[in-house]
Amino acid sequence: xxxxxxxxxxxTSPKTFKISLGLERMEKIMELLGNPQDKLNCIxxxxxxxxxxxxxxxxxxxNETGIKVGVYSSPHIxxxxxxxxxxxxxxxxxNFAQYVFEISELANKNNINLTEFEILTSVMFKYFADNEVxxxxxxxxxxxxxxATNIIKKNLCSVITHIDYDHTERLGKTLDEIAFxxxxxxxxxxxxxxxxxxxxxxxxxxxxxxxxxxxxxxPLTPSPKGRGxxxxxxGVYQQENLSLALAVIERCFxxxxxxxxxxxxxxxxxxxxxxxxxxxxxxxxxxxxxxxISGLMExxxxxxxxxxxxxxxxxxxxKEYEKMVKILTLTPxxxxxxxxxxxVYFYHFSHQNSATFEELKxxxxxxxxxxxxxxxxxxxxxxxxxxxxxxxxxxxxxELFKISPDSL
Numbered sequence: 001x002x003x004x005x006x007x008x009x010x011x012t013s014p015k016t017f018k019i020s021l022g023l024e025r026m027e028k029i030m031e032l033l034g035n036p037q038d039k040l041n042c043i044x045x046x047x048x049x050x051x052x053x054x055x056x057x058x059x060x061x062x063n064e065t066g067i068k069v070g071v072y073s074s075p076h077i078x079x080x081x082x083x084x085x086x087x088x089x090x091x092x093x094x095n096f097a098q099y100v101f102e103i104s105e106l107a108n109k110n111n112i113n114l115t116e117f118e119i120l121t122s123v124m125f126k127y128f129a130d131n132e133v134x135x136x137x138x139x140x141x142x143x144x145x146x147x148a149t150n151i152i153k154k155n156l157c158s159v160i161t162h163i164d165y166d167h168t169e170r171l172g173k174t175l176d177e178i179a180f181x182x183x184x185x186x187x188x189x190x191x192x193x194x195x196x197x198x199x200x201x202x203x204x205x206x207x208x209x210x211x212x213x214x215x216x217x218x219p220l221t222p223s224p225k226g227r228g229x230x231x232x233x234x235g236v237y238q239q240e241n242l243s244l245a246l247a248v249i250e251r252c253f254x255x256x257x258x259x260x261x262x263x264x265x266x267x268x269x270x271x272x273x274x275x276x277x278x279x280x281x282x283x284x285x286x287x288x289x290x291x292x293i294s295g296l297m298e299x300x301x302x303x304x305x306x307x308x309x310x311x312x313x314x315x316x317x318x319k320e321y322e323k324m325v326k327i328l329t330l331t332p333x334x335x336x337x338x339x340x341x342x343x344v345y346f347y348h349f350s351h352q353n354s355a356t357f358e359e360l361k362x363x364x365x366x367x368x369x370x371x372x373x374x375x376x377x378x379x380x381x382x383x384x385x386x387x388x389x390x391x392x393x394x395x396x397x398x399e400l401f402k403i404s405p406d407s408l
Contacts, residue, residue, distance in 0.1 A: 030151055036126045048162055049289070281380065345375070
């Protein structure tokens, strides 16, 4: 009998563990599976940063109504099963393995060379359709136009979060080129909610007859709507995600009462996004591009001004790590004059594409240290500890520092 670990070995094998954008392979496998995606009502979310938070907020509110809600997100932190949830419950290990092997064997039989993400996306659509999920909150993996999730022909609405530089080798070197790729999720006669009035969004919306709604960030302090101050997720950047999520609810589910919305905001969970671990005086934030690191620094200035900081950072070498390191080390806190006292550690994690300590040290303008599995840190010495960077790294550090997944 195939197990979860067998499925992981398949997904991380050289044959599948790659990126190859395009919808042709998805069209073929979906047809063989009976096009389960056509049976689902999707809210489709793309963007550079904030996709996962928008999905988490929307799904948390819908969970409070009793609707059967499926969420597809990436990446995972500890287990692949985190990516596919129904009403906040992960797909089981046994179901995950069953669907992975069913789909990969069907693909192999028909000479369809699916990637890891295409297998996972196929699993998600089939699993949600088999379980008669009423609403799917669907996060793109990379870009939008040629992302595997974009196999859907229509949706309840499209959502595009903040656009910035990331995956430029695949999505384009300019913000206009990146926005064009994200705009690919805008569907015929389906509304689209965005933060930014970019030309690519207007052009695509006009082309397909979609109504474009532009929203403004909501304050996270007490507001006239009484929502921002009760959101369980912290971080200055959540004001943008909150505004998008509430716009989705108001447009697609106007019948949901305000008390239900507030419960959803209070109960939303999205691990490792400016998450505070009290016993270690530790913030974990999966900021892994320059825009994300800038948002992290702004949030630290807001929530923890005048606090000594110890950064533990690691990332993939194909990311703009020189920019990220400089933002971490050279951005002064906005709440006082001068610079905050800080320590900087770099961690070379086990991923084959992890930037080494030497690579990160070479671009660091201040003194830095290497974090290894033997490094002893005092988490109660007055420093606020901050783990940030690649999600691939976070699980390793949680194990190293004995942070239970159940505590996140």
